[in-house]
Amino acid sequence: MTTMKEIAHRAGVSVSTVSLVLNNRDEGRVNADTAANVRAIAKAMGYRPNPLARSLRTSRTRIIGFVSEEIATTPYAGGIVLGAQDAASELGYMMITVNTDGRANEERQLAALKRYGVDGFLYAKMSNRVTTAPGGIAGYPTVIVDAVDGSGGIPSIAPDETRIGYDATRHLIDAGCRRIAYVGCAEPMLAEGLRLEGYRSALRDAGIEPDDDLAIRVWFNQPALDAVSRLFDERHPDGFFCFNDARAWYVYECAARRGLVVGRDVSVVGVDNHRVIAETFAPQLTTVELPHYEMGYWSVCRLVSLIEDRPLDDVTPPRTTAPLPPFDADGPVSIHCTLIEKDSVAHHAAA
Incomplete structure (x- = not known):
C-alpha cells in the first residue's frame, strides 16, 4: 500500500x-x-486513503446511505445504483443500499443506516415525481434521485421530461413526418404531462397545430392495442412518439396487421432504451435513453460536495451517454436525455 x-x-x-x-x-x-x-x-x-484513519481525523465514516422503496422491483434501479456505486468508489466512499416497503419500514432502515454513521443520504424514486424526503434524514446532507423535492430545499436530479417529448417529436418532424401521434400513459404521472407538453411544443415550433385526436393515453394489453388500432384507422398517422418503449410495441403490432413496415411506411420513437425491447424489435427502435447511470453518478458527486463542502473541481466526469450537469448545481437539476437513433424512423423529404 x-x-x-x-x-x-x-x-x-x-x-x-x-x-x-x-x-x-x-x-x-x-x-x-x-x-x-x-x-x-x-x-x-x-x-x-485509509478509510478508518480518515474517519478518525474528520469525524466522517465515508459511508453513504442509498434509500428507495423500489430498488428490488424496478428494472431501471440497476443503472442508478451502478452509477452511484462507481462515483462513491472513485471518491473513496462506501454505499449501503436499502429497500423499503412503506413508511414504518423506511424509518427502521433509516435508523439502521444512522447507527452505521452514514455521512449523508440518497433518497431515490424509480420514476420521476414530486416527493418529500422522510423526516428521519432531516439534518443530514441529502440528494433526491429521479424525483423533485416538494419543498424545494433539497438538491435533486431528474430527466428533462419536456425536452424528451420535444426531441423525440422534433426527430420525427425532421424525418418528414407531419401527422405525428402521441401514445401516452393513462397513469397520472409527472412525466406524462411534461412529455406531452414537449410533443406539442415541437409541433408548434414546426408550424404544425397539435391535433388532440392524435394524442391518446393508454394502459396496457388489449385495451391499449385497440386504442392504437383505432388511431391507425381513423387518423392515419405517419409518425408515433410513444411514452415509453413498451407502448411502442402496440404501434409495431398494428402496423404489421395492416401490412405497413415500421421504418418505411410509419416512423416510431420510444423512451427508455429498454434493452429487451429496443434491441429486439425489428427494426430496432429509435428511443430516448433515460439517464439512470448519469443520475446515480451525479447524485453521489453532489452529495459528497455537500458533505465535504467543496465543489469537486478535481473530479473528472466519466464519458456518459447524457452530459452530466455541474456537481455544485443548486436546487432541482434536469438532465438532458440523449436520443439513440436506430432504424424505426423513415427519413423522407418534408412536404
Missing part, C-alpha cells in the same frame, strides 16, 4: 504538505503547481 511518506519522498515535499493536498485542505496553503504534482504522483502510485 502506497503511503503519504512515499508520495512525499517522490514529490520532494513534506508529509504534511501531502496530507493537506490529499485531504483537500491545500487551498491557500500549498502552491497550486505543487498540489497538482502531488495529486498526479499519488494517482500514478495508486494511492488509496
Whole structure:
C-alpha cells in the first residue's frame, strides 16, 4: 500500500504538505503547481486513503446511505445504483443500499443506516415525481434521485421530461413526418404531462397545430392495442412518439396487421432504451435513453460536495451517454436525455 511518506519522498515535499493536498485542505496553503504534482504522483502510485484513519481525523465514516422503496422491483434501479456505486468508489466512499416497503419500514432502515454513521443520504424514486424526503434524514446532507423535492430545499436530479417529448417529436418532424401521434400513459404521472407538453411544443415550433385526436393515453394489453388500432384507422398517422418503449410495441403490432413496415411506411420513437425491447424489435427502435447511470453518478458527486463542502473541481466526469450537469448545481437539476437513433424512423423529404 502506497503511503503519504512515499508520495512525499517522490514529490520532494513534506508529509504534511501531502496530507493537506490529499485531504483537500491545500487551498491557500500549498502552491497550486505543487498540489497538482502531488495529486498526479499519488494517482500514478495508486494511492488509496485509509478509510478508518480518515474517519478518525474528520469525524466522517465515508459511508453513504442509498434509500428507495423500489430498488428490488424496478428494472431501471440497476443503472442508478451502478452509477452511484462507481462515483462513491472513485471518491473513496462506501454505499449501503436499502429497500423499503412503506413508511414504518423506511424509518427502521433509516435508523439502521444512522447507527452505521452514514455521512449523508440518497433518497431515490424509480420514476420521476414530486416527493418529500422522510423526516428521519432531516439534518443530514441529502440528494433526491429521479424525483423533485416538494419543498424545494433539497438538491435533486431528474430527466428533462419536456425536452424528451420535444426531441423525440422534433426527430420525427425532421424525418418528414407531419401527422405525428402521441401514445401516452393513462397513469397520472409527472412525466406524462411534461412529455406531452414537449410533443406539442415541437409541433408548434414546426408550424404544425397539435391535433388532440392524435394524442391518446393508454394502459396496457388489449385495451391499449385497440386504442392504437383505432388511431391507425381513423387518423392515419405517419409518425408515433410513444411514452415509453413498451407502448411502442402496440404501434409495431398494428402496423404489421395492416401490412405497413415500421421504418418505411410509419416512423416510431420510444423512451427508455429498454434493452429487451429496443434491441429486439425489428427494426430496432429509435428511443430516448433515460439517464439512470448519469443520475446515480451525479447524485453521489453532489452529495459528497455537500458533505465535504467543496465543489469537486478535481473530479473528472466519466464519458456518459447524457452530459452530466455541474456537481455544485443548486436546487432541482434536469438532465438532458440523449436520443439513440436506430432504424424505426423513415427519413423522407418534408412536404
